[in-house]
Amino acid sequence: MPAKRAWRKLVKKQQRQRRRQRQARAREKEEALEEEALKAKPEYEAWLKQQAELEEFHRLASERLRAEEEEAWLRREALAQRQFQIDRAKRAQEESKLESLRLQQAKELEEELEKQRKRREESKRLAEEAAAEFEAMLQRMQEYMDDSEDRTPPAELRRVVETNPAEKLCEFYTRTNCCRYGNSCTFNHRRPMLAKILLIRHFFTHPLLQVGETHKEYASTDEHLELTEQDLRNDYDEFFNDAIGELQKFGKILNFRAVRNTLPHLRGHVFVEYAQERFALRAFVNLQGRYYASRRLQVEFSNLKGWRGAVCGT
Ligand SMILES: [Zn+2]
Incomplete structure (x- = not known):
């Protein structure tokens, strides 16, 4: 490409650039001016206020929703807790019933063993008494047999x-x-x-x-x-x-x-x-x-x- 054409092209590009920059600056200036003008208007102010109120309304709505969800969750949680406590109380009641039954049985067994022990002791005592009585009777019998002066035989022999x-x-x-x-x-x-x-x-x-x-x-x-x-x-x-x-x-x-x-x-x-x-x-x-x-x-x-x-x- 001849140098002259390249140069022209470059110049034109720079010219386009400068033109675009100028236009942008002009548009910004224009928008700022427009906004200034709008702000100065009461409708715009009302609109802004309305927007802010709307935003507040949305925020409150979503907050309420969250609160409701949380409340519902808490209710479910409380119900679950209550059910758990009921179940636990029922379990405890059944366990205590079982425990008292177990205690009752243990007590009865203990009493039965005690009764048996007493019976054994009693029969042992009676056997010992009978043996002692028999021994005493034999002794009396021996005395009666040995001593010719002794006129009375042991009463048991009567x-x-x-x-x-x-x-x-x-x-x-x-x-x-x-x-x-x-x-x-x-x-x-x-x-x-x-x-x-x-x-x-x-x-x-x-x-x-x-x-x-x-x-x-x-x-x-x-x-x-x-x-x-x-x-x-x-x-x-x-x-x-x-x-x-x-x-x-x-x-x-x-x-x-x-x-x-x-x-x-x-x-x-x-x-x-x-x-x-x-x-x-x-x-x-x-x-x-x-x-x-x-x-x-x-x-x-x-x-x-x-x-x-x-x-x-x-
Ligand atoms: Zn007979």
């Missing part, structure tokens, strides 16, 4: 044992001191705890008295077939001498009677009457646990009224 106190007396037992029904008898058996007469059950045993259940056994042996009434007599005499020799050690004997009866519940019973209860008691105590002819002696006191009924009893 008791009578009854199997069925509410029932009528058993006729057989009263007459013979024996009953085929034993302790299962429905009538009443009365037995003294001390008497002059001792009953030793099944003391004398002999094959000739064993008719019934053992008959066959003996019948099969030749030995038994040859046994006679005389043999029985001799064997009994031997038994009598043995027994009386032993039983006299405890005191004077007035009567010695054996039941010559083959009935199983009467067979071989021996009644021994001593001159004193003291002697009978000595015999009773000493014969406990003793054996005769491989059998443990069954000794008890007897309140037999007459010999005849007993010894021939059926």
